[in-house]
Amino acid sequence: MFYFLKKYKLIFIIVIAIILGNMFSKDIVTIFVEKELNFQLSHLLKDRNRAILNEDKASLKSYYDLNTTYGKWAYYHEIKKMKYLHNWSEKQGVTFTEINSDVDVKWIKGKYNGFMANLAVSTEYIYKYNIGSEKANSFRIGTYHSIYIKETDEGFVIAKEWYKDPFADSLNMEEVKSDEIRKYIESQKERDLEKISDRRKKAIEYADKYCGAAGVENRSYNKKYRNFNPLGGDCANFASQILHEGGKFKKTSSWNYSKGNGSRSWLNAQGFKEYMLYSGRASLVAYGDYNKVYKAAYKLLPGDFVAYEKKGKITHISVISGADSKGYSLVNCHNTDRYRVPWDLGWSNKGIKFYLVHVHF
Structure with missing residues (x-):
């Protein structure tokens, strides 16, 4: 399992650090310890990813x-995350x-019989469709972790971990009609998105x-731009940036950002969706739960967006950034950070409703 961790205990690392401390500067000692612990963290996450991929609950x-x-x-x-990923892959007709x-x-420090660390983790998921396409598809999800790693006789284990889980809003997929949906997705073909407008292309370059x-x-x-994640979320701020900086949409009196702050329609997910629709800069393609809108999602183009509704309130915005080998729409967003992720991944259960919105570039 953790072959490196079993061989090099934390106490051994500290002893080596003390020896080096007598020979070199404290900066060198710090670099040595941080590199060793960084290596251990990477191996822990690698082994955990393998267990999730293989549905290996024991490991x-x-x-x-x-x-x-x-x-x-x-x-x-x-465990819930593992179950959700495999339920989603069954619905989608893919294999990770x-x-x-x-x-x-970001930082790491020693703690009683272990260490605390703050991490930014970029995780790449690679998948293939089981029928009709041999092409490998990939997407990335970025998460920020606070983690406590504890030493035991068997090696290091996770004693505490917190991060904003990108799948937390959709860990229950029992209401999704997987067989019907999978057959429809499998019948689709790759889409040619090269003919989209230059403004759309620039918007996605920014995204x-x-x-x-x-x-x-x-x-x-x-x-x-200011990062609004600590104040509740940065998704609408990022979507506004994509349209303004990349897509060259001009600011208005109601949709505006200046001097580190923005209007409600710029920063708030509900406000952004309402502004885009009511201003005429966008139009509604479809609205409803996943079973109702998934076919319409194939109409979305890079630069369009999806608004996610939970309990009657828009809680998230993501921007269409491409399509995979079956033409399935992919999105980019902040909070959590996503790069070319299937648009419903993390959201496709009965409690979530979607606004699929076409932007008028």
Whole structure:
């Protein structure tokens, strides 16, 4: 399992650090320790991804400290996440072939018999359709983790973990008519999106460049704009940026951003959806639960958007950024950060309703 962790215990790392501390500067010692712990974190996430991919509950269980309440919570949530991913793949008619995570450690510090860390994790999911297409498709999801890793006789385990789960709003798919939907998706073909307008293309270039932790090359937001995640969410702010900076939509008195703040229609998911529809800058393609709108989603083009409604309120906005090998629409967004992710992944249960919106470029 954790071959590196079993071989190099935390106490060994600390002893080596002390020895180096007598020979070199504290900065060198810090770099040494951080690199070792970073390596351990990467291996832990790699092994956990493998367990999720293979639905290996026994292996997944061994990565958690189940003697603590927080450890149990973290484990049970990953079990739900595992179940959701495989339910979604069954509905979609796909098989996940790889799950790979890139770890960016923001800070790390020692704690009693372990260490705390704050991470930005970019996880790539690779999948293929089971019928009609051999092409591999991939998407990325960026998450920000606060994690406590504890040392045991068997190696390091997760004693506590918090992150905003991109699947948290859709861990129950019992009401989705998987067989009917899967057959329809399998009957579709790849779409040619090369003929979209230049403004749409520029909008998606911006969406890809600034999609945050999920990004392929750049993994930061556009520093020209304030990050509103700490204040409740940045999804509408990012969608507005995509349309203004990339798509060249001009600001108005009601849809505006200036000096670190924006109007309700710029920053708020409900306000953004209402403004775009009522101003005439966009029009409604379809509205309803997943079973009602999934066929209409094939009409969406890069630069259009999806508004997600929960309990009568719009809680999220994502922008169409492409389509996969079966023409299934993909989205980019903030909070959580997504890059070319299937538009319903994390949202496709009966309690969620969708506004599919065509933007008039």
